[in-house]
Amino acid sequence: MGMTMTQKILAAHAGLDSVKPGQLIMADLDLVLGNDVTTPVAINEFNKAGFDSVFDNEKVTMVMDHFTPNKDIKAAAQCKQCRDFARQYKIRNYFDVGDMGIEHALLPEKGLVAPGDCVIGADSHTCTYGALGAFSTGVGSTDMCAGMAKGKDWFRVPSAIKFNITGKLPEYSAAKDVILHIIGMIGVDGALYKSMEFSGEGLKNLTMEDRLCMANMAIEAGAKNGIFAVDQVTLDYIADKVTKDYKIYEADEDAEYDAVYDIDLSQIRPTVAFPHLPENARTFDQIGDIAIDQVVIGSCTNGRIEDIRAAASILKGRKVADGVRCIIIPATQKVYMQAMKEGLLEIFINAGCAVSTPTCGPCLGGHMGILAKGERAVATTNRNFVGRMGHPESEVYLASPYVAAASAVTGKISQPSELTD
Amino acid sequence: MKAHGKVHKYGDNVDTDVIIPARYLNTADMQELAKHCMEDIDAEFASKVNKGDIMVAKSNFGCGSSREHAPASIKASGISCVIARSFARIFYRNAINIGLPIIECDEAAEKIEDGDEVEIDFESGVITDITRGESYQGQSFPEFLINIINSNGLLNSLK
Numbered sequence: 001m002g003m004t005m006t007q008k009i010l011a012a013h014a015g016l017d018s019v020k021p022g023q024l025i026m027a028d029l030d031l032v033l034g035n036d037v038t039t040p041v042a043i044n045e046f047n048k049a050g051f052d053s054v055f056d057n058e059k060v061t062m063v064m065d066h067f068t069p070n071k072d073i074k075a076a077a078q079c080k081q082c083r084d085f086a087r088q089y090k091i092r093n094y095f096d097v098g099d100m101g102i103e104h105a106l107l108p109e110k111g112l113v114a115p116g117d118c119v120i121g122a123d124s125h126t127c128t129y130g131a132l133g134a135f136s137t138g139v140g141s142t143d144m145c146a147g148m149a150k151g152k153d154w155f156r157v158p159s160a161i162k163f164n165i166t167g168k169l170p171e172y173s174a175a176k177d178v179i180l181h182i183i184g185m186i187g188v189d190g191a192l193y194k195s196m197e198f199s200g201e202g203l204k205n206l207t208m209e210d211r212l213c214m215a216n217m218a219i220e221a222g223a224k225n226g227i228f229a230v231d232q233v234t235l236d237y238i239a240d241k242v243t244k245d246y247k248i249y250e251a252d253e254d255a256e257y258d259a260v261y262d263i264d265l266s267q268i269r270p271t272v273a274f275p276h277l278p279e280n281a282r283t284f285d286q287i288g289d290i291a292i293d294q295v296v297i298g299s300c301t302n303g304r305i306e307d308i309r310a311a312a313s314i315l316k317g318r319k320v321a322d323g324v325r326c327i328i329i330p331a332t333q334k335v336y337m338q339a340m341k342e343g344l345l346e347i348f349i350n351a352g353c354a355v356s357t358p359t360c361g362p363c364l365g366g367h368m369g370i371l372a373k374g375e376r377a378v379a380t381t382n383r384n385f386v387g388r389m390g391h392p393e394s395e396v397y398l399a400s401p402y403v404a405a406a407s408a409v410t411g412k413i414s415q416p417s418e419l420t421d
Numbered sequence: 422m423k424a425h426g427k428v429h430k431y432g433d434n435v436d437t438d439v440i441i442p443a444r445y446l447n448t449a450d451m452q453e454l455a456k457h458c459m460e461d462i463d464a465e466f467a468s469k470v471n472k473g474d475i476m477v478a479k480s481n482f483g484c485g486s487s488r489e490h491a492p493a494s495i496k497a498s499g500i501s502c503v504i505a506r507s508f509a510r511i512f513y514r515n516a517i518n519i520g521l522p523i524i525e526c527d528e529a530a531e532k533i534e535d536g537d538e539v540e541i542d543f544e545s546g547v548i549t550d551i552t553r554g555e556s557y558q559g560q561s562f563p564e565f566l567i568n569i570i571n572s573n574g575l576l577n578s579l580k
Contacts, residue, residue, distance in 0.1 A: 024565040040449045041489055049576045067447060074447035124487040124511055140489035140515035146575050154514075154565070154575070188434055189481040193510050222481060224510055277434060364443040364486070385438040385485060392461040 002252025004160040005227050006195040009135040009249050013118040021159035029059065030134075031112060032147035033121030035103055035360075036064040040078045041141035042122060043085050046148060054089045055151030061093035061112060062086055063103035066360045068096075071367035101332025101358040104128035104216060104300035108208075109332055111241030115230045115248050120147050125300050125382065127218045131211035132238065133230035133248060138219060158224045160195035161186070162257040165202035167266035172416045174310065174400035175210035176302055176380065177271040178263065179217040184271070184281025185261070192222035194258060197251060199229040202265050208237040209306040216301045217382050220278040270415040272378075273398035276386045284415050290397070294377040295326040295408040296389075297401050298356075299363045302380035303331025305338050307401040312344040314405035314416055320352040321411030327369045329356045353408070365389045371396075378407040422543045424501035424522065426473035429459075429466065430535035435478050436485035437512065441494045443486070454490055455497035472499035475541065477533045479505065483512025492516040502541050504548060504559065506530040517566055518575040524548065524559035532557070 003011065003018060011019040013027040034042055039062050054060050062082050067075035079096070086094035093112060100106065104125050107113050115133035119126065122144035129136035139153065147153050163182065169175075183190070196218045198211070206214075211228045218226025228234070230248045238246075272287060274280040297303075297311045308330055320326045328348050330336040336358065339345050348355050361368030363381040371377055371390030376397065379389065384396035397413060406414040439461040441454055448454065459466035476495065482505035483491060492515045495503065502522040516523045522543060529548045533539060537552040546559040562570065572578035 024563060037443075037446045038487065038489070041493075044449060045576060049580070066443075072447060078447060078449070122487055122489075124485065126487075138487040138511050140487055140492075140511060140518060142489060142518040142575050143514065146518075146579055149576075150579055152579075154569070188484060189507065189509070192481065192507060219485075219511075222484060222509060364438070366443055366446075370444075383436075383438065383485060385436045387442050387461040388438050 001256055002254035004195060004255045005197055005229065005249050005251045006135050006160060006225060007157055009116055009118060010155060010157055019157045021157055023157040024154060025157060026152050026154055027118055029120055029147050029151050029153060030117040031119040032060050032144060033103060033123065033126060034062050034144045035066050035123055036068060036079050036082055037066045038122035038141045038144060039082045042144040042148065043081055045142055045145040051149040054148045057090045058092050059151065060091050060148050061107065062091060063095045063100050063106055064097060065100055065102050065358065066364065067366050068100065068359055069357065099333060102300045102303055102360055105304055105331035105335065108132060108212060109334055111238065111243060114238060114242045114244055114246035115234060116246050120144065120153055124219045125216050127223065127225045128212055128216040128300060130215040130218065130225050130227035131208060133228060133234055135225055135227065137225045156193065158193055158195045159258050160197050161191055162260045163196060163198045164260060164262045165198055165200035165265065166262065167202050167264045168205040169265045169268055172402050173268045173270060174402055175206060175213040176400035177268050178265065179214040180271040180273050180278065180281045180398060181268055182263065183217065183221045183278050186221055188220060188277050188279045189222040191218065194223055196221065196223045196226040198226065203229060203231055204233065205265060207306060208233055209304045212304065213301055220382060270400065270403050272403060272413060273384055275384050275395040275397065278384060278398060287413055290376065290413045292324060292378050292407055292412060293375040294369060294371060295324060295404050296362050296369055296377060296379040296381060297404050298329025298331060299360065299381040300331065301382045302401050303329055303335065305335045307380065308335060308339045308344055310401040311405040312347045314402060314409065315351040315353065316347045318351055318409045320408045324408055324411050326353040326408040327356060327362065328353050329361065330358060332358055362389055378404045378413055380404050424473065424475060424541040426475045426501055426539065427471065428533055428535060428537045428539050429470065429474060429476050430533065431478040433479040434481045434484055437483055437488050437491040438485055440483065440491040441488065446488065446490055451493045451497040454494040458494040458498045467498065470498050470500065473501045474499060475539050476500050476503045477530060479530050480507050482508050484509035487511045489515045489519060492521045493519055496521040504529050517569055520570065520574045526557050526559040529557040529559065
């Protein structure tokens, strides 16, 4: 039996010729990631277990992005604990306020992940790097600790669902709409324990930023990882970023899949996931007048430069509706700088938006845009669970940067085609 | 080894944001976090849970974030075992890695009700609902994972 892309990467990292779904393996890791919320727990375990070194100080990375710039004294103490540990163990890729960005936007930008890598991160959206053709999955802090100390972790080899991508997205439809459509179709546990493999002739029409957005939300369908076939788009993206050696893996012709779905990009329409699950996907024929209080454009899902440009294209020369707060958070310093150079920050500020330094902030209800009881937000983030952005009785509607920006202008959930001027 | 306690029952897709809201994650003190465990869907949980109690839910328990604070705060609250039809995969591995017993069992997830008195035999995987006088067979772990569990977690198993 042939192997999927994920199975081949796992087999190679476990030193095996082949693996089967369900098989439990120990695999070597190319990168171990943690953030300011998950790393302190890993450090506590590291110290408790009596480890005295990390397996490779270039293959451990820490990004202070969740509650930074430090939102309170406790958050400051957690970052300090990470900073001290990084200094003590000479962690080369430690990113703090000033050079940090949201981890899953930052690491690809820094060239830290390459095709064929085996990556774990103590953050569920670590699945983002599958966009680059790597096996990459979210784990907990104890896994991170084991990974830091030993450079290995255990995995149950996943089976896979294949998404055969064809066509091209219409104007104002986005990668976010594609992944919300898919999650709506298969459900929040539709890919539980499995890989989501994306391939097909339509891939060439998806930019790396589109792929990062889609792989990012594989976890919202319960998947172990999302992964894209490596093509010229991948190679062009990594050309000026990745300096280490890498290997490209392709799924075998006779690889077995639990299911195969055809996704025609030309049929994708602007989509919104209603509270309180990402699977509650609706297109605008199923959305009435829903007034909103806040818009958040940013996050590891949609805070990259193409997302910021998409939002700016809608907000240019327009104003945020009365009574709506619109918060724009470029995901990294590089994105922030680029947006500044292109004059996008000026467009946002003229429109009445707040523009923030990179942070996960409001996405997980940390800070920088918390909702009061009964308030509603349209966000380009990835989760709309109960209490995710604030009060347990607030609501989050997930959408693309186009929809979020259009909604900021009208004050209700809207798509760009509804804008008249 | 056995667990014995009163059941706290929940539905499908209990996510890590309701198990332990991110607004409390500015600390890694699990006893402190246990005070807020389940707060957003069951405000009374922390005050009504007793040591040894059992949590039962339906599908995809623990979906969402990778925060180990979720199984750790459940464990710190005194819960001795979580039974569900299925677990989200990061929660599943976190629970094993930190030594919070979990069992997948369709029938138990369906039939056991809130407040029932339940006993679990971890050796055999048999779940007994004493209130209802019924028993259900939970799924056993593969040997690879039993070794991690018997070593008292992942870090000890790697030493």
